[in-house]
Amino acid sequence: MDKMPRWADVALIPFINLLLALVVSGLVVLYIGESPLEAMAIMVRGSVGSAYGWGYTLYYATNFIFTGLAVAVAFHARMFNIGGEGQAALGGLGVAVVCLSIPWPHWSLALIGAIVGAAAFGAAWAAIPAYLQAKRGSHIVITTIMFNFIASALLVYLLVNVFRVPGSMAPETARFAEATHLPNAYDVAPWLGFSRSTPLNVSFVVAILACVGVWLLIWKTRLGYEIRAYGHSQSAAVYAGINPVRIIMISMLISGGLSGMMAINGVMGEAERLVIDPVQGAGFVGIAVALMGRSHPIGVFLAALLFGMLYQGGAELEFEMPAVSREMLLVIQALVILFTGALDNMVRTPVERLFLAMRKGS
């Protein structure tokens, strides 16, 4: 029996959750002695009020689409992949290896190569926790957390000892060749007012294609059906002849691959070299994005856009309201995760009761 209409589940409840998160964040801003409404106005203006702002908002959103989809795919199989951070870092390594080792003739070929490299490295980093979960029953949350730390240590080691340019002190790889330069928004559409240095690049298109791909996979293929069935009821899925080891492995490999693909945006599209922390917390933002987006590609896209706005708006906020530091973003992010993820029932139960009462009344 449906307790409430579908629109309430997919739109109303996330909206109330978000509102609660914003109200509490507003209280924090108020405590610091600034006006929450003014802060909000600065953030909106800074993120979507100019082509400059859009360039950054969509650039951040691209990262979050990839990591959000990654968490969402795993969620469908009822796996909590908290290792997006490490998988994306390894994806960055894959991009660097592909871009530095092959003399690419054209950026489009380099992009395909980089996607393959990033996805393969990201998936490989998810493969060990996935295998341990599937075969040995080791809790995937703990193992993926551990793998985040191992990834970060590995990356530091490789950048300092293997990839560092001889004679340079900076722990980063050499700059990628000019031919691998991905066209950014200025190259594609200069008439929209993007500046030459805008970080938004063709990876955004890849991210949208990834959304479509995940939608097709989860809702239009046999494998997607099996993943969802396994996520709903493991015992029923096993009874129906679905192999749990296969589902865990495949869904985690896809998840890791998507996380890894985030690196084409930051590492190849923006920095054009691999630096020490290429992910910058985007792997964790993916958790908030997937929760808010209810693990649906459209929801993930919208939530990623929202978080892109938050990140770019937060940077502007720090500029115009120095009293509010950039870490306010982490507070908002934490509250979104808290209200949409952990405290979901706090909102859901009363709303359900309300709809039930309305139905009885009519």
Added chain:
Amino acid sequence: MDFATLIQLLDSSIRLATPLLLACLAGLYSERAGIFDIGLEGKILISAFFSASVAFTTGNVWLGLLAGVASSMVFALLHGVASITFRGNQLISGVAINFLAAGMTVVVSDSWFSLGGRTPQLETSGRFQNITLPFAEQLQGVPILGPIYHDLISGHSILVYAAFLIVPLTWWLLYRTRFGLRLRAVGENPAAVDTAGISVVRMRFTAVLICGVLCGIAGAYLSTSLSAGFVREMSAGRGFIALAALIFAKWRPWYALMACLLFGLLDATGSLFQNIRLLGVSVPVQFMQALPYILTVVILAGFVGKAIPPRAGGEPYVKER
């Protein structure tokens, strides 16, 4: 390595193991009662900040400790409300708490002190002083045992001794009291505990709050004893290493002590020697840093003695279905 260096290494290990031990025991109470807690990190961090701030403003380190413990307990309560009262996902709640602490500490410290996410340097009265145990000075001259007693066992802050005393206390509480039996039962089979007329909700809240107190002490130790003030992200993954130690110890107090000392030793070795040569091969410092995590994965994989968590861990208890 000469004897003095060895003593120095072990002394440093004890200092670095202390916050791990406190956080690990904190996680032990929570997880034994069936509440997963990956928010240890956040609770340590928030307590580190409030301890240092209050210790700085009042000049009294004990008030700092109290404030730190209180802040950590507020976060613990939040985790309890989310995962016990509203039956939310405990892992997601833990993730949220970690971010909340990482953000709040910097936002609030910027607003209070305007030092870019730090608190001012703490003066002597704002810190826990090292205690010299009786006869330490007199016995210093005794070969071998003298330095061990004077440099290794004596000369730590009171929180270090407290942390080590909490280990037998936890063992006694867990295995020798009625409360401990109920706590363990609630993590294995809450329905049975409920049938016996004991409130599952109350037991779990108690465990979560104890977890808050211990994480609070760990945070206070970081900012008012190990260092002299708070810096952003100063917990530096210790909450997760403590979680690793907890798995390593298979959720048992004495093993927790061993695991934390081992991880403390790894940490001390990594920071004391930049270059370690083992059997002629130079071991990179990053490998030493990653070793606790690698060891935990190996243990979790069950190749070396399988780690089995409390059976009802992570699942909210529903009284009637």
